[in-house]
Amino acid sequence: MSDQALSPRLHLLGDAALLCDLPAPATLAQQQRIWALADEAGRWPGVGEVLPGMNNLTLIFDPAAIDIDALGARVLEAWPRLDVGAIEGRRIEIPVAYGGEYGPDLGDVAAYTGLAPAEVARRHAAGDYVVYLLGFLPGFAFMGGLAPELATPRRSEPRIAVPARSVGIGGEQTGIYPLQSPGGWQLIGRTTLDLFDPAAASPTLLRPGDRVRFVIESIAA
Amino acid sequence: MTLLVEKPGPLASVQDLGRHGHRRLGVCPGGALDTLALSLANRLVGNAVGAAGLELTMGGCALRFETPTRIAIMGDDFAATLDGMPVWPCWSVPVAAGQTLRLAGANAVGTSGGGKLGLRSWLAVAGGIDVPPVLGSRSTDLKAGFGGHGGRALRKGDRLPLGATALDGAQLARRAFGVRGPDWETEAEDAADRTIALRVLPGPEFEQFTLASRDQLWRDRWLITPQSNRMGSRLASASEAGLKRRRNTEMLSSGVIPGTIQVPPSGQPIILMGDAQTVGGYPRIGVVIRADLWKLAQAPLGGALRLVPVDAAGAIAAWTAQQRYFAQVTQGLAAAGWPTPA
Numbered sequence: 185m186s187d188q189a190l191s192p193r194l195h196l197l198g199d200a201a202l203l204c205d206l207p208a209p210a211t212l213a214q215q216q217r218i219w220a221l222a223d224e225a226g227r228w229p230g231v232g233e234v235l236p237g238m239n240n241l242t243l244i245f246d247p248a249a250i251d252i253d254a255l256g257a258r259v260l261e262a263w264p265r266l267d268v269g270a271i272e273g274r275r276i277e278i279p280v281a282y283g284g285e286y287g288p289d290l291g292d293v294a295a296y297t298g299l300a301p302a303e304v305a306r307r308h309a310a311g312d313y314v315v316y317l318l319g320f321l322p323g324f325a326f327m328g329g330l331a332p333e334l335a336t337p338r339r340s341e342p343r344i345a346v347p348a349r350s351v352g353i354g355g356e357q358t359g360i361y362p363l364q365s366p367g368g369w370q371l372i373g374r375t376t377l378d379l380f381d382p383a384a385a386s387p388t389l390l391r392p393g394d395r396v397r398f399v400i401e402s403i404a405a
Numbered sequence: 406m407t408l409l410v411e412k413p414g415p416l417a418s419v420q421d422l423g424r425h426g427h428r429r430l431g432v433c434p435g436g437a438l439d440t441l442a443l444s445l446a447n448r449l450v451g452n453a454v455g456a457a458g459l460e461l462t463m464g465g466c467a468l469r470f471e472t473p474t475r476i477a478i479m480g481d482d483f484a485a486t487l488d489g490m491p492v493w494p495c496w497s498v499p500v501a502a503g504q505t506l507r508l509a510g511a512n513a514v515g516t517s518g519g520g521k522l523g524l525r526s527w528l529a530v531a532g533g534i535d536v537p538p539v540l541g542s543r544s545t546d547l548k549a550g551f552g553g554h555g556g557r558a559l560r561k562g563d564r565l566p567l568g569a570t571a572l573d574g575a576q577l578a579r580r581a582f583g584v585r586g587p588d589w590e591t592e593a594e595d596a597a598d599r600t601i602a603l604r605v606l607p608g609p610e611f612e613q614f615t616l617a618s619r620d621q622l623w624r625d626r627w628l629i630t631p632q633s634n635r636m637g638s639r640l641a642s643a644s645e646a647g648l649k650r651r652r653n654t655e656m657l658s659s660g661v662i663p664g665t666i667q668v669p670p671s672g673q674p675i676i677l678m679g680d681a682q683t684v685g686g687y688p689r690i691g692v693v694i695r696a697d698l699w700k701l702a703q704a705p706l707g708g709a710l711r712l713v714p715v716d717a718a719g720a721i722a723a724w725t726a727q728q729r730y731f732a733q734v735t736q737g738l739a740a741a742g743w744p745t746p747a
Contacts, residue, residue, distance in 0.1 A: 195609040198692035199720035201662050203609050210657055222429070235428045235660040237684050242660030244428075247721050318431040319658060319684035322549050326658060362431075363549055380430075382539045382551045388430045 190214070191263055192221075192241070194256045202243045202252065204259055210239035212328065213268075215316050219392050220266040221259070228258065236317045236392055238326060273314070273393035278360070278375050280309065280351050284404025286374035289339070291405075293353060293370050296336045305403045307331050308351075308358065308372065313396040323362035323380030323388035327396060330358045342368035349375050351398070362388075376401075407471045408530060410563040414466035414508065416635075419534050419553035419565070420527075421457040424542035428683045434663065435544040435552075435679045437527055438635060438702035441587055441727065442479035446529030448735055449477035449497035449584065451572040451744040456533030457543035459559070461526040465510035468528070470500045474567065475531040475577055479586075480703050481523025483508035496583040524705045531577065535568035547635065548680055571744035584734050587727070589700070600626060601704050603676075603697045604715040604723065608666060608689035609659075610650070618648040618672075622690060627674070627710045635680040638701060640673060640710065647672015650688060661685040664693035664701075666712070676701060696723035 192204035204221065206214050218241050222234040225243050230250030235242040245255055282305035283290040294301040313329035320326075335356045343366065346352070350361045352369030361367060362379035379389045390396065410417070422443065423436025437443035437460050444454040459468075464483030470476075477497050478485055485492040488504045500506075508526065536543050536554055545553025554563060570577070611619065625642035632639045648668045661667065665677045667687040676693055677685075678701070693701060694715060704710065715723075739745045 196606060196692075196717060197609060197660065197689070198606055198662055198664050199694050199696075199717060199724060201660070201692075203660065205609065205659070208657075233426055233428050235683060237659035238657035240657065240659045242662075244662065247724070252717060317658065317684065318429060320431060320682050322427075322431045322546075324431050365548070380549070382432075382546075382549075387427070387432075387540065392429070 191260055194259065196252065197242060200245060200247055202245060202255055202259070203240060204243065205240040208239065210316075212314060214239055216268045216393075217263075217266055220268050221262065222392075224262055224266065225259065228255075230255070237319070238316055273395050274391070275395045275397070276390060277397050277399050278351075278377055279399045279401045280305075280373040280375050281401045282308075282373035282403045286404070287351070287372040289352075289370035290372045293334070293336045293372055297333055299333070301405060302403050304334060304372065305400055307334055308353075309398045309400045311358075311398070313358065313398075315390050315392050315394040315396060317392055318388060318390065321362050321365055321380075322382070323390065325359055325379075325390040325394075325396070327358055330356055332356070334358075336370050338368035339370060342366055346371065347374065349377065349379065351375060406532070406567045408534070408565045408567060409469040409471055410559045410561060410565070411467040411469050411505065412465065412561060413559040413563075414461055414464055414510075416462035417466060417559040418460055418545040418547060419457050419536055419543060419559070420460045420545060421543045422455045423679060424540050424544050424546070424552065427540050428660070431683055432540060432549070433546065433680055433683055435546050435635075436542070437544075438525065438679050439480060439527060439699040441699045441731065442527040442702075443529065444731065445495065445584070445587075445734065446477040446479045446527050447533070448738055448745060449495070450475045450529045450531040451570060451576065451746070452529060452531065452533050453746045456529065456568070457536065457553075458527055458529040458534060461508060461528060463511040463524060464508035464526070467505055467507045469503070469505045470530070471502060472567065473502050473577055474500045474570070475572060476500055476506065477529045478506075478526055480526040483511070483523075483526060485526075493583060495586040496581055498581045499578050523703050525702055530567055531572050532568035532570035535566040546680075571746050576743070584737065587699070587730060600709040600711045601700050602711045602713050603701060604694045604720065605666065605691040605712045606694060606715060606717065606720055608691045610656075610688035611690050613650045613652070613654070613688055614668075614690055615649050615651050617646075618650075618690075621646070621648060622674075622712055623714055627712065629704055629706055629708050629710065631706050633706060635678055637675040637677045637681055638704070639675050648674060648690060656686045656688060658684040658686050661689065662692070664695065664698050665689050666691040666693065678702070694720040694723060696720065696727045
């Protein structure tokens with residue numbers, strides 16, 4: 185397939201944002217182009233913010249500084265020559281205490297998947313995950329790479345307050361709650377790392393493109 | 406140089422024009438939901454437009470100024486008084502040390518001024534609320550718990566520091582004056598049934614909705630439900646059916662901005678506001694244009710909206726007209742010798 189065939193579809197999102205949406209399905213290769221476009225478009229005059237989504241990118245721009253048609257043309261012009269190889273994610277290890285009071289739903293995930301709780305933890309920690317984007321909460325990473333056999337539906341009753349640093353499984357995704365928040369994911373453990381510190385020079389532990397591994401600190405029944 | 410919160414009302418927080426540039430980290434822009442109101446209020450007290458002020462919700466508050474200063478209130482005034490003297494929206498009012506600004510509770514006031522009952526008010530104080538900026542903004546991120554005053558809504562007994570004002574002694578003490586407020590009416594307004602018209606651009610998923618739902622979006626009279634907050638205004642209409650897509654294809658997480666009208670499976674739309682999350686997974690049937698977001702911020706719970714289609718050129722023209730109005734106010738103040746810092 186040529187690059188042309190995979191060009192993003194452009195759509196206005198209000199009068200000061202442009203959505204660049206790639207055809208399904210979402211793949212890591214497409215997401216790498218999204219990150220590359222985000223990096224490049226973020227330097228264009230008139231573009232205020234870039235917001236990677238899953239298989240898409242939103243550019244927030246100032247219509248007084250750049251015309252919408254000119255911006256769209258620039259996206260399509262830049263797309264085929266993006267330097268995708270320039271995205272070199274970091275490798276981040278996240279220690280997790282699985283189960284017990286830190287992972288109250290480990291037993292439910294084990295029951296749903298038909299695996300022993302320790303095996304759920306072992307397979308979760310064996311995965312190689314990629315951060316596709318941050319969103320939902322500051323520092324919350326949408327990651328790809330969960331083993332399909334660990335996929336577990338969200339809880340039927342979301343919790344009012346999921347503790348910060350909880351590691352969870354929601355459907356086919358895994359993630360870490362940076363802050364205490366309401367949430368419906370199955371909580372299988374907790375890390376000691378801070379995912380978000382607004383006072384730090386780099387406020388989030390994770391960034392798009394990072395490769396993540398979970399490391400078993402302990403497993404409690 | 407402080408302001409004492411004697412009574413915060415239902416929800417009061419420190420806000421400026423928002424925390425921009427960090428959405429890719431998942432940090433929402435937040436800020437005053439009516440940026441025009443805060444900008445105007447700041448101009449009236451000689452502040453830069455981006456100085457931090459207070460966003461007040463449903464009145465019911467009392468603020469004591471412990472230093473001579475100047476204040477301006479925008480939005481609904483909730484029958485505001487300063488030691489018993491009325492304080493009107495769009496006015497710049499001198500304050501003596503020890504005076505108290507009181508806003509009546511929402512139940513205590515009927516419809517004010519122009520016949521509309523509001524929801525929020527924005528207060529600027531000369532020098533601005535001088536809390537430390539976090540990630541480039543003094544706004545309170547209530548959900549994530551940082552910024553503003555301790556990352557939280559204001560409580561009784563909070564003391565807020567005021568920054569240095571550009572006003573000299575004579576300007577601080579100058580008698581009260583007012584400017585023309587922004588036009589509430591638009592051509593699309595239907596004064597007869599007391600609805601607020603919001604102009605809307607079709608969203609990325611507009612075409613995915615059934616023809617009947619697209620028609621319903623423009624035709625229904627939408628009420629703002631009490632479940633609304635700084636994250637979003639939740640709407641309901643008298644129609645039995647909610648808004649439906651032709652096919653419920655899976656949506657991948659994608660960017661949302663204030664004004665985005667997303668439609669969850671219930672079919673009842675939500676118009677996202679400043680504290681909404683940065684990405685969403687619900688179809689976006691439309692986006693309220695920037696020039697009309699301030700009206701949504703002021704629209705009361707239970708108030709009625711009409712969503713009116715507009716094209717991109719119309720949206721830009723409306724924004725330009727609003728910017729022109731604001732520039733006129735700024736230039737008028739400057740011509741009168743009033744400081745208008747950048």
